[in-house]
Structure formats: structure tokens, C-alpha cells
Amino acid sequence: MTIHPGFANTPEPPYYAVIFSSLRTSGDDGYADTAKVILELAARQPGFLGEDSARGEDGFGITVSYWQSLEAISNWKANSEHLAAQRLGKTRWYEHFELRIAKVEQTYGMSST
Amino acid sequence: MTIHPGFANTPEPPYYAVIFSSLRTSGDDGYADTAKVILELAARQPGFLGEDSARGEDGFGITVSYWQSLEAISNWKANSEHLAAQRLGKTRWYEHFELRIAKVEQTYGMSST
Numbered sequence: 001m002t003i004h005p006g007f008a009n010t011p012e013p014p015y016y017a018v019i020f021s022s023l024r025t026s027g028d029d030g031y032a033d034t035a036k037v038i039l040e041l042a043a044r045q046p047g048f049l050g051e052d053s054a055r056g057e058d059g060f061g062i063t064v065s066y067w068q069s070l071e072a073i074s075n076w077k078a079n080s081e082h083l084a085a086q087r088l089g090k091t092r093w094y095e096h097f098e099l100r101i102a103k104v105e106q107t108y109g110m111s112s113t
Numbered sequence: 114m115t116i117h118p119g120f121a122n123t124p125e126p127p128y129y130a131v132i133f134s135s136l137r138t139s140g141d142d143g144y145a146d147t148a149k150v151i152l153e154l155a156a157r158q159p160g161f162l163g164e165d166s167a168r169g170e171d172g173f174g175i176t177v178s179y180w181q182s183l184e185a186i187s188n189w190k191a192n193s194e195h196l197a198a199q200r201l202g203k204t205r206w207y208e209h210f211e212l213r214i215a216k217v218e219q220t221y222g223m224s225s226t
Contacts (some may be wrong), residue, residue: 052175054167054173061163090223098223102130102216102220109211110207
């Protein structure tokens with residue numbers, strides 16, 4: 001049982017979402033440790049607003065990170081430690097992934113829909 | 114072990130994403146059956162492009178559905194069977210949820226990043 005990080009506490013829109021859908025390979029192979037380090041690193045980047053993440057027992061997962069601007073996303077993508085993790089993601093950790101960058105325009109919470 | 118529906122096969126952007134992050138209450142209470150029916154119903158709506166979904170053992174999950182337009186999302190939100198499920202979601206199935214509507218502007222697959 002993993003502990004989820006809770007709901008991202010984002011500001012009023014507009015802001016940006018990076019939607020990362022992925023299917024893990026079998027075996028950990030350093031994934032869990034690196035994922036933890038990379039999330040901590042992301043959280044210290046300028047413009048990072050929060051993150052939601054879930055992965056089922058079948059290995060399919062979605063991580064959505066929220067950012068103030070496209071520039072913040074671009075800077076994070078080019079971060080050297082993150083680049084190293086991206087390479088390992090492609091070669092080792094993910095069977096497949098898809099990444100989408102989207103501009104959040106509207107939000108509803110449980111009490112307001 | 115649940116079978117994930119695979120990666121949504123979406124067209125070139127722009128299109129829209131509905132990012133639904135939720136924490137389930139304990140117990141099924143009709144959730145699994147209704148979720149299946151509602152997904153099948155969503156898939157038949159005009160403008161539906163696909164869906165990715167993951168939920169961890171801790172009950173925290175993310176479902177992202179993709180749509181051609183804000184109008185398609187609005188029509189689906191107002192669908193009567195979906196409205197009934199939304200009510201049960203609030204009163205029974207979710208401890209908490211957050212919903213964001215976002216315009217997908219850029220995409221990267223595993224081979225192109």
C-alpha cells in the first residue's frame with residue numbers, strides 16, 4: 001500500500017498540466033528510488049504547482065504535474081538530472097508512455113460541481 | 114489485477130482533456146459496475162476521443178478523458194445517466210475529487226521525446 005501525495009493544491013486557472021500516462025515494465029530496477037528523487041526535484045523547480053499520481057496493479061499509471069507556464073515546463077524538461085531519468089524511463093522503466101501538455105481552463109471541486 | 118484499457122489513441126492537438134482526480138471511499142457499493150457502464154456510455158458520446166485511467170491500492174485515482182470540444186464535455190456533463198452517477202459519486206463513492214478541464218496543446222510519444 002503506497003501513500004498517495006494527496007490532491008495538488010493548485011491556484012485559479014489558467015495554468016498548465018503535464019499529463020504523463022505510462023505502462024511500467026516488470027521489476028523495480030531502480031524506478032521507485034529515482035521517481036521519489038525526481039518528484040522532490042520537480043517540486044523545487046520554479047513554477048511547479050503540484051502533482052497527482054496514481055498507478056494500478058496492472059502497471060498502468062497516470063501522473064499529472066501542474067505548472068505556472070510553458071516556460072517552467074520547458075525548463076524542467078531540460079533539467080540535467082531529469083534528462084538522465086528520462087533516458088532511463090525510455091530504456092528501462094516504461095513499456096510505453098504518452099505525454100500531453102495542456103492548459104487548464106476550468107476547475108471544479110467536490111463541493112462545487 | 115484489473116486490465117487497463119490501454120492508451121487513448123487521440124488525434125493531433127488541439128483537443129480537450131477532463132482530468133478527474135479522486136479518492137475512493139472504502140467498499141465497492143456499486144461503484145465498479147456503474148463505472149463500467151458510464152465509461153461505455155461516455156465512449157458513445159459525440160466528441161469522445163478516448164480515456165486513460167489508473168487507481169492505486171490506496172484508493173487514489175486519476176481518470177483523464179479526451180474530447181473534441183468544450184461543447185462535447187458540456188453535453189456529457191449534462192447527460193442524465195451521467196448526472197445520476199455524478200450524484201452517487203458525491204454522496205457515496207468519493208471521499209474527495211477534483212476535476213480540471215484543459216486544452217491539450219502538445220503531445221509526445223515514447224519515440225519522439
